[in-house]
Amino acid sequence: MTLQANDFIDRAAAYGYDFYAGVPCSFLTPFINTVIDSERLTYVSAANEGDAVALAAGQALAGKRAVAMMQNSGLGNAVSPLTSLNWVFRLPILLIVTWRGTPDVADEPQHELMGQITTDMLETMDLPWEIFPDRAEAVDEALARAEAHMNETGRPYVLVMKKGTVAPAELQTQSAPTQSRGAITFRPAPYKEPTVSRREALSHLVERTDPAHSVIIASTGFAGRELYAIDDRPNHLYMVGSMGCAPLLGLGLAMARPDLDVIVVDGDGAALMRLGAMSTLAAYGPTNLHHLLLDNGMHESTGGQATVSSGLSFAGIAAAAGYRTTYEGHDRTVIDQMLGGSSQGPAFSHLHIAPGTDKANLPRPAATPVEVKQRLMAHIGAGS
Numbered sequence: 001m002t003l004q005a006n007d008f009i010d011r012a013a014a015y016g017y018d019f020y021a022g023v024p025c026s027f028l029t030p031f032i033n034t035v036i037d038s039e040r041l042t043y044v045s046a047a048n049e050g051d052a053v054a055l056a057a058g059q060a061l062a063g064k065r066a067v068a069m070m071q072n073s074g075l076g077n078a079v080s081p082l083t084s085l086n087w088v089f090r091l092p093i094l095l096i097v098t099w100r101g102t103p104d105v106a107d108e109p110q111h112e113l114m115g116q117i118t119t120d121m122l123e124t125m126d127l128p129w130e131i132f133p134d135r136a137e138a139v140d141e142a143l144a145r146a147e148a149h150m151n152e153t154g155r156p157y158v159l160v161m162k163k164g165t166v167a168p169a170e171l172q173t174q175s176a177p178t179q180s181r182g183a184i185t186f187r188p189a190p191y192k193e194p195t196v197s198r199r200e201a202l203s204h205l206v207e208r209t210d211p212a213h214s215v216i217i218a219s220t221g222f223a224g225r226e227l228y229a230i231d232d233r234p235n236h237l238y239m240v241g242s243m244g245c246a247p248l249l250g251l252g253l254a255m256a257r258p259d260l261d262v263i264v265v266d267g268d269g270a271a272l273m274r275l276g277a278m279s280t281l282a283a284y285g286p287t288n289l290h291h292l293l294l295d296n297g298m299h300e301s302t303g304g305q306a307t308v309s310s311g312l313s314f315a316g317i318a319a320a321a322g323y324r325t326t327y328e329g330h331d332r333t334v335i336d337q338m339l340g341g342s343s344q345g346p347a348f349s350h351l352h353i354a355p356g357t358d359k360a361n362l363p364r365p366a367a368t369p370v371e372v373k374q375r376l377m378a379h380i381g382a383g384s
Helices: 005-013 029-037 049-061 072-089 109-124 136-153 198-208 222-230 246-256 268-273 277-284 314-321 333-339 369-379
Strands: 017-022 042-045 065-071 094-098 129-131 157-161 214-218 236-238 261-267 289-295 325-329 347-352
Touching (some): 005 017, 017 029, 017 049, 029 042, 049 065, 049 072, 065 072, 109 129, 198 261, 198 289, 214 222, 214 246, 222 236, 246 261, 268 289, 277 314, 289 314, 289 333, 314 347, 325 333
Parallel strands (some): 017 042, 017 065, 094 157, 214 261, 289 347
């Protein structure tokens, strides 16, 4: 008998799975449709598969269980966060990956190679996997194995779904997730030479935030190292790798913990890498999410290679995407505006900063990524 979607979803709920993020696949259609139509579950439509992984990782940072769903052809989009976010920080999530292009099933030519290497890719990334259960009575055992692995290692577990595993289910809910039609506050900033340094901007941010009620997630590279040099607080998370994933990690955390102000410090290079994330943050971002983009027009930590940000207004993009309040400027007041009581979230600030870093006084965090994560989770009462 073909598995009904709720045969899995109801049993997964007993383990705490009520948050799903993903990118659709025809194999997943009945599963995703059932999740969307459920009033007790949250589904976030991600711009790409790596974003879905980072979103689920943000829920894990809050001590919750979450699912990221994708087609195996999109597994490549998820390699970066799976290997340099979830694996490094030990953030356990459940992955449901469809298996297009299996040798025994006729499929489109674009799935042939990925069908041959899907399980090899998972094993190369140190991701244990098993076939998604096709019988209701097998679901509990699969979930128990996933839970045991996550508790032991703190890392993801994968269920690989074959064609026809889940019985068809029509989508009943047709409403789009967009929560606004554009920003209520946005004024483009006329060009002038930036004078504020990254350290000055981050020092001001640290002064303006209360560690007891906030979390600051700093993008990979100099942003995290500068934040650490200014003050190593328990509410700080310093990203390593997974470039561009900080906003999605912050979104997952902010959705799980509406009692916290979640502030994401981004960079122009990182934002450009996952520009689609801004549409997701605008559509789903809660009022407690603040997105600060520090733009010096270059990849400074790798030698100062220019980005294309000189031709962009990130705040303009954020406003068009639907962030409720967006600001752009060349001084620290845009941070005050973003955090101010009159701002409606999700709020965004694009601060143009001057290049230049005192590398001689730019330490790397002494704690390991896992220790930083554990400290943060303990600080916000999320367990580990």
